[in-house]
Amino acid sequence: MLTRRTLVGAGLAFAASACAGGFGACGSTAQRKPDARPIDALLIDETIETPPQMAAFIESAARTLPVVGLQLDAAAYAKLIGVLGKSRAIVGISSGATLFCLERMAWDHGFRLTQRTDHCAGDACLEDVAAILSGARALAASPLILVRTYRPSRADGMLHAWVMQKSASLPIRQGRREV
Amino acid sequence: MKLPPNVSEADFTAALKEFAAVVGGQWLFTTDDDLYLYRDSYSPMWDEADERTASAAVAPDNADEVVALVKIANRYRIPIYPISTGKNLGYGGAAPACAGSVVLDLKRMNRIVEIDERHGYVVVEPGVSYFDLYNHIQEKGLKLWIDCPSPGWGSVMGNALDGGVGVTLAPYRNHFEAQCGIEVVLPDGRMMRTGMGALPGAKTWQQFRPGFGPRIDGLFKQSNFGVVTKMGFWLMPPPENFTTGVVTIPRFHDLIPLIDIIGRLEQSKIVQGLWMLSSPTTGTRGDAAHGGGAPKIDPAILPVLTDPDGVNMDRLDAAAQAAGLPFWACEFNLYGPKKLIEAQWECICDAVGVIKGARFKLNEIRKLPLPADELKSLFDVGQFGIPSLRTFGLGPMVSYEGEDVVGHIFFSPVIPRTGEAAIEAMEVFAAIARKHKLPYPPLQFPSSIFERAFLFAVGLPVTRSAVVNAKIRDVFRELVVIATARGWGEYRTAPAFYDLIMETYSYNDHALRDFLGTIKEAVDPNGIMSVGRYGIWPRHLRDAGKNGR
Numbered sequence: 126m127l128t129r130r131t132l133v134g135a136g137l138a139f140a141a142s143a144c145a146g147g148f149g150a151c152g153s154t155a156q157r158k159p160d161a162r163p164i165d166a167l168l169i170d171e172t173i174e175t176p177p178q179m180a181a182f183i184e185s186a187a188r189t190l191p192v193v194g195l196q197l198d199a200a201a202y203a204k205l206i207g208v209l210g211k212s213r214a215i216v217g218i219s220s221g222a223t224l225f226c227l228e229r230m231a232w233d234h235g236f237r238l239t240q241r242t243d244h245c246a247g248d249a250c251l252e253d254v255a256a257i258l259s260g261a262r263a264l265a266a267s268p269l270i271l272v273r274t275y276r277p278s279r280a281d282g283m284l285h286a287w288v289m290q291k292s293a294s295l296p297i298r299q300g301r302r303e304v
Numbered sequence: 305m306k307l308p309p310n311v312s313e314a315d316f317t318a319a320l321k322e323f324a325a326v327v328g329g330q331w332l333f334t335t336d337d338d339l340y341l342y343r344d345s346y347s348p349m350w351d352e353a354d355e356r357t358a359s360a361a362v363a364p365d366n367a368d369e370v371v372a373l374v375k376i377a378n379r380y381r382i383p384i385y386p387i388s389t390g391k392n393l394g395y396g397g398a399a400p401a402c403a404g405s406v407v408l409d410l411k412r413m414n415r416i417v418e419i420d421e422r423h424g425y426v427v428v429e430p431g432v433s434y435f436d437l438y439n440h441i442q443e444k445g446l447k448l449w450i451d452c453p454s455p456g457w458g459s460v461m462g463n464a465l466d467g468g469v470g471v472t473l474a475p476y477r478n479h480f481e482a483q484c485g486i487e488v489v490l491p492d493g494r495m496m497r498t499g500m501g502a503l504p505g506a507k508t509w510q511q512f513r514p515g516f517g518p519r520i521d522g523l524f525k526q527s528n529f530g531v532v533t534k535m536g537f538w539l540m541p542p543p544e545n546f547t548t549g550v551v552t553i554p555r556f557h558d559l560i561p562l563i564d565i566i567g568r569l570e571q572s573k574i575v576q577g578l579w580m581l582s583s584p585t586t587g588t589r590g591d592a593a594h595g596g597g598a599p600k601i602d603p604a605i606l607p608v609l610t611d612p613d614g615v616n617m618d619r620l621d622a623a624a625q626a627a628g629l630p631f632w633a634c635e636f637n638l639y640g641p642k643k644l645i646e647a648q649w650e651c652i653c654d655a656v657g658v659i660k661g662a663r664f665k666l667n668e669i670r671k672l673p674l675p676a677d678e679l680k681s682l683f684d685v686g687q688f689g690i691p692s693l694r695t696f697g698l699g700p701m702v703s704y705e706g707e708d709v710v711g712h713i714f715f716s717p718v719i720p721r722t723g724e725a726a727i728e729a730m731e732v733f734a735a736i737a738r739k740h741k742l743p744y745p746p747l748q749f750p751s752s753i754f755e756r757a758f759l760f761a762v763g764l765p766v767t768r769s770a771v772v773n774a775k776i777r778d779v780f781r782e783l784v785v786i787a788t789a790r791g792w793g794e795y796r797t798a799p800a801f802y803d804l805i806m807e808t809y810s811y812n813d814h815a816l817r818d819f820l821g822t823i824k825e826a827v828d829p830n831g832i833m834s835v836g837r838y839g840i841w842p843r844h845l846r847d848a849g850k851n852g853r
Contacts, residue, residue, distance in 0.1 A: 199691050203439050225345075274710050292337070
């Protein structure tokens with residue numbers, strides 16, 4: 126039986142293959158490892174400049190995986206809440222300012238930041254994300270991630286590739302209800 | 305196990321067990337991983353012994369569960385600290401004011417109880433954020449606007465109870481003043497409704513604020529006399545149009561008559577939108593009168609603005625004159641029917657026109673809502689009643705004293721709405737910023753966000769270095785001393801400074817603090833509710849307050 130999860134997993138394999146074949150920045154990606162935990166969505170900070178390779182990679186990924194562009198506004202918030210509600214693991218590329226906000230909103234839905242890399246160049250972030258999507262890099266949480274800090278800024282020019290995963294704890298928020 | 309103050313491990317364990325029985329074990333949080341989320345990300349005491357961290361957190365689903373939890377807390381004398389969404393970063397976040405408190409996390413109570421387009425109000429629970437309310441209105445196609453702070457991810461109710469403000473029209477900007485009706489669980493576990501809500505079956509709870517008898521709603525703002533579980537707010541009809549009008553005036557001291565004139569226009573309710581001061585000498589906002597785009601800073605002006613000894617206003621005034629630049633710009637946000645905007649603008653021009661050299665430009669009047677693509681390109685959209693987090697993109701503070709800046713705290717004094725006070729505050733606070741090499745713009749201006757006074761908020765950097773944070777706390781104390789000596793008090797502050805600020809409100813040997821203490825004793829004899837919030841302590845923990853935690 127085809128489930129959403131297996132569909133996403135298959136799609137990722139396609140996306141990763143396309144990436145490996147077509148985009149230099151994704152050269153390290155390969156066929157998705159069969160035991161790798163699937164990623165449910167790719168979140169991209171729309172406030173950062175997107176290098177051409179990243180744009181192509183995003184376009185490819187979007188064929189099979191929800192790709193959510195984020196502007197930190199009300200519309201993006203609604204999209205984000207939808208994604209968090211349906212996902213168990215998400216990956217993204219963003220500035221520190223956007224990551225700071227996303228991380229706190231994701232907390233309310235039971236997610237924790239489990240991986241983060243810091244780069245000044247978008248290409249390096251792209252390589253990280255491609256490796257995660259393809260399963261070449263494991264999703265194991267770093268125990269030190271909570272004590273590591275990053276600047277909640279855009280002014281420093283830093284970009285982050287990151288992973289958030291739903292923790293064992295239940296989400297604190299289940300979506301707005303009406304009486 | 306971290307324990308609340310004056311509570312035994314056995315009692316705490318028993319209380320937690322009873323809390324879990326009320327809400328379900330999955331909504332009781334005691335692990336380090338979960339409690340990390342209740343730390344104040346912007347705490348100026350991060351990882352220090354005095355950082356105010358929670359001993360546990362419990363998340364009820366409804367007001368009945370709140371009642372049950374409060375009764376248990378009373379029985380075991382467990383201090384509980386209600387938060388709405390805990391997003392008031394810079395003013396405490398989700399962390400308690402008293403270390404060891406159990407955070408009462410109200411995020412799950414996120415129902416929009418009632419929304420009435422005809423009468424323009426909404427009743428919300430604590431967990432409803434500005435994003436939630438805005439999106440609900442959009443989804444339902446209701447003809448209503450909200451007024452939201454920036455950033456807009458916080459709780460509608462929590463922001464109001466904390467004294468928060470927005471950026472649209474004056475009657476809605478002060479969020480506590482725009483509330484109408486409160487439902488609150490008192491510290492003894494009894495539920496109460498204020499105003500007309502005290503009348504069973506009342507039809508006008510959200511329409512008539514005074515109610516019958518004393519108006520006590522204010523007792524629940526910046527206080528610790530109960531857990532507010534529902535709150536009504538007045539909303540505005542969407543304005544038909546929007547534009548900005550820019551006034552420029554040539555000389556530095558023209559600010560004094562300008563503020564007086566605008567004050568009269570506000571008191572007459574002719575000016576109702578937010579207006580913002582700036583100086584074209586710095587190339588910042590208010591430059592629309594110069595043909596759009598930021599004006600280039602004249603080479604003769606730049607050295608004045610970057611003088612290490614501070615900006616000398618006389619020199620800057622002369623340099624601006626020589627460069628043909630007006631010293632001040634004032635940008636008015638104007639809302640409403642086109643003919644109302646034009647009439648308002650005509651009144652502004654007539655009134656400000658008495659200042660020699662004043663110039664005026666009314667920008668294109670735009671029909672609302674603006675196209676989505678256009679909104680997307682704007683830095684902030686709060687003036688259109690749309691919440692966002694775009695303010696986080698500002699991030700001008702990257703490092704301080706060699707340490708990464710991870711957040712900020714606000715020093716937020718209220719100063720008189722006069723040009724004289726504005727000039728004095730600009731000079732005084734710029735001198736402090738220079739002295740401590742704080743990240744600070746060459747010129748900082750007061751905000752007109754309140755109706756009859758200025759807010760002069762100074763953002764101070766927070767790092768993860770205890771040494772640097774200790775320095776920032778010292779700077780904060782210095783600012784408080786300087787402001788208090790001038791009769792300028794703070795309207796809001798971070799928990800680390802609750803007692804410091806309450807100490808400054810000392811008229812007649814602290815009559816206000818003593819009165820609040822008397823109320824505290826009467827309504828919360830066990831001292832369990834939001835201990836220490838805004839410097840109000842129960843008798844048995846007052847020494848903790850005096851000692852700063």
